[in-house]
Amino acid sequence: MPADPVGASKPRALQAADPAADFDRLNRDWYIDKAVQIAVFIGGISAIVFIIGIFVFISKEGFGFLLGEFSFKEFFLSPNWRPTSEGNPTYGILALIAGTASVTGLAMLVAIPFSLGAAVFIAEFASGKTREYLKVTVELLAAIPSVVWGFIGLAIMNPIIIQTFNVPIGLNVLNAGVILGLMAAPIMTSIAEDALKAVPDRYREAAEAMGATRWQVIYKVVLPAARNGLLGAVLLGVGRGFGETMAVLMATGHSINIPTSIFDSVRALTATIAAELGETAVGSDHYEALFTIGIFLFVVTFIINLTADLVVRGVRRG
């Protein structure tokens, strides 16, 4: 470099970059960056890998039954689930489907008013501390283990139902439906509240400025605008009810029945798998039939959750 009195007096950091510097050095930061990228990628696709893995596994175990013993008509339309019968075992899950459906249906009748009411109160009326306390409480409620709910059904609801309605047994559709409804309500409340919060405030402001009362704002503006999200919340509740096992096992009475009243004991699909799988010989018809129920549950909950997801997304886009 030619002598430059001004440049030479500058501190080293301010001098021009060394023109011979290379651009292809791989230092520690480069390796950390690559490693993190790979780790995050593996984490990202793991959910897909697991879901495919699970589906392949339960399909494989139920495959023999689907190909050999399986009769579509008998499986879905016969109410006779007698897998342990000597000589003539039958595998009909109609009664089990009826059990799950009746309990889930009643649960939704219980959960929808509770959860929508709670969501509307939290999102539209409560403010400050009240709202925070309520949200935390709802989340705590969602964290109660299902076996505890089952215990409540067995030990508390059972005698209450027997006394109140004067029926011989309190472990029935009513008991399980109420328990399941209370279990599903917190998650439905959270999702429904999110949907209500997503309604832009300017809609409320516009309606109020036109003279709508608070109820009119909610009923005519907020609920219709949040319709998709609310529907999604209900569908997720249905999915939860469909897949719940322990509480329904304990509270339904676990007897195979197509219910004609809410005081009939029933048995759920999930509870059947939980109760019987441990006692079957691996690879037997019974074992494979249980896995076929698993495939059916998997497909149904998958469809319900996917629909719920699409419906909730729809509201974001629109």
Added chain:
Amino acid sequence: MDAAGGTELAIRTRKLNLWYGTFQALFDVDLEIRHGMITSLIGPSGCGKSTLLRSVNRINERLGYVRITGSVDVLGHDIYAPEVELVQVRQQVGMVFQRPNPLPISVRDNVLFGYDLHAGGRRKSRAEREEVLEDALRQVVLWDKVKDRLDHKATALSLEEQQKLCIARLLPVKPGVLLMDEPCSALDPRGTEAVEELIWELRGRYTILIVTHNMAQARRASEECIFMLLGKVIEHTDTAEMFVTPRHQETADYIEGRYG
């Protein structure tokens, strides 16, 4: 028209003070706004013009931490009196917001929203509702553009059409006063011109109070002008007069663009 003749006044405030929590946004505002006039509110950001506007239909109260002293009379009634029903105040005082905010329902339902609210539970006949709908949309020069799209979502209209719709939906309940909070600031120049023309058309039938940041708009689209600064009313005169011979130094500085 004499400002002292009580019934000629559409809006009158007396010693109006307003606090957001502990922050005082309005100081002793005394205003007399005459019936059927377009009055513009100008002033730099944060001077309290939107706050003043929003206390004339009490929409400020949505925030929950607003406190007020003094009085606001609309068409001779103190709207802060304890027996006043907000629903009726808002029937008399319509509001247009800065961002067009049609409800996410059809064009028809938007226009008839307020009308149905204030029908008092009486179900109006279909023919009657259609007539109200057409009349309101014609008044804002929107009928020909949307008459084939009445059942489409209002949020799918252009911003200019949305803002006109937001004005149209106020008209069926026959308000006396229209409040407009920078109604053109979200619109392009053509939309601005169209909405300004519309506002000018409505002059005489409604008392219009309009907040604007746009000095040229205040000048061409209003008859009287109020200049506010730091929560106080500095000057309130004819628009033509204010822009030619402002009485106060602050007003002159603002309209010449020395601050704001």
